[in-house]
Structure formats: structure tokens, C-alpha cells
Amino acid sequence: MKKSFLGLGLAVGALLATLGPVPSARAQQGKGGKAPDNDIHILKVQGNVYMLVGPSSNSTLQIGDSGVLLVDTQTQQVSDKIVAAIRTLSDKPIRYIINTSVDLDHTGGNENLAKIGAPVVGGNLGGANRGAAIIATENLQIRMNAPNSKEAPPFSGGRPTTTYFEGQKELFFNGEGIQVMLAPAAHTDGDSIVYFRRSDVISAGDVFLTTTFPVIKTDEGGTVNGVIAALNHILDIAIPEHEQEGGTYIIPGHGRLCDEHDVLEYRDMVTIVRNRVREMIKKNMTLAQVKAANPTLEYNPRYGSTTGPWTTDMFVEAVYNSLSTKK
Numbered sequence: 001m002k003k004s005f006l007g008l009g010l011a012v013g014a015l016l017a018t019l020g021p022v023p024s025a026r027a028q029q030g031k032g033g034k035a036p037d038n039d040i041h042i043l044k045v046q047g048n049v050y051m052l053v054g055p056s057s058n059s060t061l062q063i064g065d066s067g068v069l070l071v072d073t074q075t076q077q078v079s080d081k082i083v084a085a086i087r088t089l090s091d092k093p094i095r096y097i098i099n100t101s102v103d104l105d106h107t108g109g110n111e112n113l114a115k116i117g118a119p120v121v122g123g124n125l126g127g128a129n130r131g132a133a134i135i136a137t138e139n140l141q142i143r144m145n146a147p148n149s150k151e152a153p154p155f156s157g158g159r160p161t162t163t164y165f166e167g168q169k170e171l172f173f174n175g176e177g178i179q180v181m182l183a184p185a186a187h188t189d190g191d192s193i194v195y196f197r198r199s200d201v202i203s204a205g206d207v208f209l210t211t212t213f214p215v216i217k218t219d220e221g222g223t224v225n226g227v228i229a230a231l232n233h234i235l236d237i238a239i240p241e242h243e244q245e246g247g248t249y250i251i252p253g254h255g256r257l258c259d260e261h262d263v264l265e266y267r268d269m270v271t272i273v274r275n276r277v278r279e280m281i282k283k284n285m286t287l288a289q290v291k292a293a294n295p296t297l298e299y300n301p302r303y304g305s306t307t308g309p310w311t312t313d314m315f316v317e318a319v320y321n322s323l324s325t326k327k
Contacts, residue, residue, distance in 0.1 A: 037055070038055045038078070038081075039055075039081060040052050040053070040054050040074075040078060040081045040082055040084070040085040041053040041054075041085075042085055042088065042089070043257060045199070045201050045249050045251065045257065046199055046200065046201060046249060047176070047196065047198055047199025047200065047201065048062045048063055048064050048174055048175075048176060048196070048198075048199050049061065049062050049196050049199040049201040050062075050063070050089065051251050051257055052074075052082065052085055054074045054075075054078055054081075054082075055075075055078065056074065056075060056105045056254075057072065057074050057075075057103075057105040057106060057253055057254055058072070058251055058252065058253060058254065058255075059071060059072045059073065059074055059082065060072065060194065060196075060201070060203035060251050061085075061086065061089070062173070062174060062176070062178070062196060062199070063086075063089055063090040063092065063174065064092075064173070064174025064175060064176075065092070065174065066092070066095065066120070066173055066174045066175075067090075067092040067093050067094065067095035067096075067117075067118075067120075067173075067174070068086055068090055068092055068093065068094045068095060068117075069094075069095060069096040069097075069098070069171075069173055069174070069178070070082075070086070070094060070096070070097050070098070070113065070132075071097075071098045071099075071100060071194050071203040071205075072098070072099060072100055072101070072106040072107070072203075072205070072253075073097060073099075073106070073107060073108065073109030073110050073112075073113050074105060074106070074108065074109055075104060075105050075108040075109060076104075076108040076109050076112060077108075078109065079109040079112035079113060080112075082109060082113060083112075083113065083116065093116075093117050093118040093132070094113055094114070094116065094117030094118075094131075094132045095117060095118065095119070095120050095132055095133070095173065096120075096132055096133050096135060096171065096173065097110060097113060097114055097117070097132050097133070097134045097135065098134075098135045098136070098180055098192065098194055098203075099134065099135070099136040099140060099160065099192070100191060100192045100193070100194065100203060100204070100205025100206065100253065101140070101187060101188065101190070101191055101192075101205050101206045101253065102136075102140045102143045102144060102151040102188060102190050102220070103151065103206065104151060106205070106206070106253070107144075107151075107158060108158075109158075110134055110157070110158030110159070111156075111157035111158035113132065114130075114131040114132040114133075114134055114157060114158070115131045115157060116131065117131045117132025118131065118132065119131070119132065119133060120133075120173075130161065131157075133161050133162055134158070134159070134160045134161045134162070135160060135161075135162050135163070135164075135169060135171075135180060136160040136163055136190070136192065137163060137164060137165065137182060137190040137191070137192055138163040138164065138165040138190075139165070139188075139189045139190035139221070140160065140163070140188075140190035140191075140192075141159060141160045141163050141190075142190075143188070143190060143220060144158075144159050144160075145159070151220075164180070164182070165182075166182060167181075167182060168180055168181040168182060175198070176196055176197060176198040176199060177197040177198065178194065178195070178196055178197065179194070179195045179197065180192050180193075180194050181193045181194070181195065181233065183205070183207050183226070183229075183230035183233070184226060184229075185221055185222065185223045185225070185226035186207045186216075186222060186223070186226035186227045186229070186230040187205070187206040187207050187214070187215055187216065187217060187222050187226075187227065187253075188217045188220040188221050188222045189220060189221025189222065190220075190221070191205055191206065191207055191230070192205060193205060193207065193230060193233065193234060195237055200239075200247070200248045200249070201248070201249050201250075201251065202234055202237060202238065202248060202249070202250045202251065203251045204230075204234060204250050204251060204252050204253060204263075205253045206253035206254070207227055207230035207231065207234075207253070208230075208231060208234065208250065208252045208253065208258075208263060208266060209252050209253055209254045209255055209266075210252050210254070210255025210256050210258060210262065210266075211254045211255040211303075212254070212303055212305065212310050212315075213270075213273075213296065213299070213303045213304065213310070213312060213315035214227045214270055214315065215310050215315075216315070216318035216319065216322060217318075218318050218321050218322050222318070222322070223322040224270065224273075224274045224277075224318070224319045224322045224323065225274070225322070225323075227270055228267060228270055228271055228274065231263055231266065231267040231270065232267065234250060234263050235260065235263055235264060235267060238250065238259070238260035238263065239260070240259060240260045240261065244259070244260060244261035244264075245259060245261070246259060247259060247260060248260055250262070250263055269299050269303070273295050273296055273299070273316075273319060274319060274323070276293075276295040277290055277295050277316065277319045277320055277323060278323055280293060280295070281320070281323055281324045287317060287320050287321075290316060290320055291313055291316050291317070295316060296312055296315070296316060300312060
């Protein structure tokens, strides 16, 4: 486990010079997980990789002579804007879509974007006339296909066309090795982390956020220990360039572009809260007592919320439930 150091903040000056249509760091989502408008904003990260910042989540885009690869398609409502953003950078077809999470703000645009794409000729991840291949974990597909699933995509064409259930899925595209790695029992039981090896960029999905405490869906197999394990996996891959700044860049599911130090601080926060709640459980404290003890106290100004889709109370309850048989 890597040690914490005092960071000097993410050095984004050089990156801001490569911004797309809106040259402003404010294009990235605020604490509430919302962009200032409903547009898609483009940030060149490094190598072949770009960050697409939307009104509710982030996508990761890799482009090159072989075509376009997109990690997460955001919501159905912004599909046209995603396409327009891609077309400012490349006129090549979308070949691959990777889903890091089953949530509809990551998968809602799957069908709209896949159907305008094209499979890799001779590849085994797409079929004739089926558009771009959609890659995800097997558990993600199972949850999409479950009866009355709240995570089902708007159309049947948005379901994965190829899945993996352990370890990682490997691709080589646009001259770059890409690892799609399982993050078991983290945000849900079907999350992936995507690493672009030559560009040295990680697309973390919802196992890492800068806008809230971790969203842990215990009813979909998520656990706090799984989140910590996923964050440690990212830290094992990421290498800072100088004094914890630069080097490997990490695109979170929601929020601003980050480097290794940001993930390290987030991991430490989650671990400290987990350890506090675990000790309270050992003392036979009830959920109500744990909430009253305020185990997130010093982190609330940065990540906490009393309103919205994910509150501090919901986070504490998820941590408690994933560590205890007492519900």
C-alpha cells in the first residue's frame, strides 16, 4: 500500500490548453455530480485518450486510425451530443464500447452509439451488421437481463455483445494495449476499470468519484471492502511523474480529472471511515448509533450531502450493511 504525501494539487495548466469546445476547467462536474450545462465538454488527457464531461457522468474516448473506442455512453438523452463531440475529433467509426457500470448514466446511450458504429473486420467481439461491440462484465449483463431490472437499457440493442467474468479482458486497438479489469463487489458486483497502457490513462468508472462519498449499491453486490480493493488496484497501476503530480491520469465516473495522489487521498478517506464503522460494529452499536457518532465528520465538507441521490447517511448505511449482518 502506497504512503500518503501532501499533494500540491493537480497540475492542469498544460492540459487546459488542449480543451475542446469550452476552454474552461469549470466544464467538469461539480460536487453535486452535475455539469454547469447539458453539453458535452472535451478534455485532451494524454496519448490517444480524451475525457468527455457530460451533465451527469464522464466518458473516456480513445481515437486513432483504426477507429473510436468509447468507455461509457452516459444517458440516452445526450447520445447526439456524444456523437457530435466525437466527430470534432475523428470521422472514424465507433468500434468498441466498454461499460464500467450497469448504471443508466453509463449505459443509457449504448444502443444509439453502437448502431452507428461498425465491428472490427476479422475481430471476434462484434457481429456482422451489429455495429460496435459492447464489452462489460457478465454480472452487468445478468443485472440488465433480470426481470423488472431498473438497470435495463432503454432498448435491447444496448446490452453487451461480449462479456468476461473474471480477471481481465484484453484488447489491442489504435496501437495500444487496453486492459478491461474486473472490480468485484465494489460500486456493484459488475464494475470494470479500463487501463490504456501506452497513453497511461485509467478510466475508473464509479469505483472512484470526486463529487461524493463512494456510491455503494449493496443491493447490487457492492461492498466497501470491494471499493477499497478497486482503489488499491488503481494505485498499483498508477505512477506519478514528479512529487505525486502528473504521470498516470485517472478519469473518475463523476468529477474532475485526477492523478495518483487524488486516488490515494480518496482511498485513505474510505479506509478510515470503514475502520471506524467496523470498530463501532464490534462494540455492537446499531446503525442509528453509528450514524449519530458521525464517522465521516471531517470529510463531510468535501464529500458529504444531506440531499440528492446519494447522501452521507446513505453512504454510512452502505458501509455498515456491507460489514455487518445487522441490517
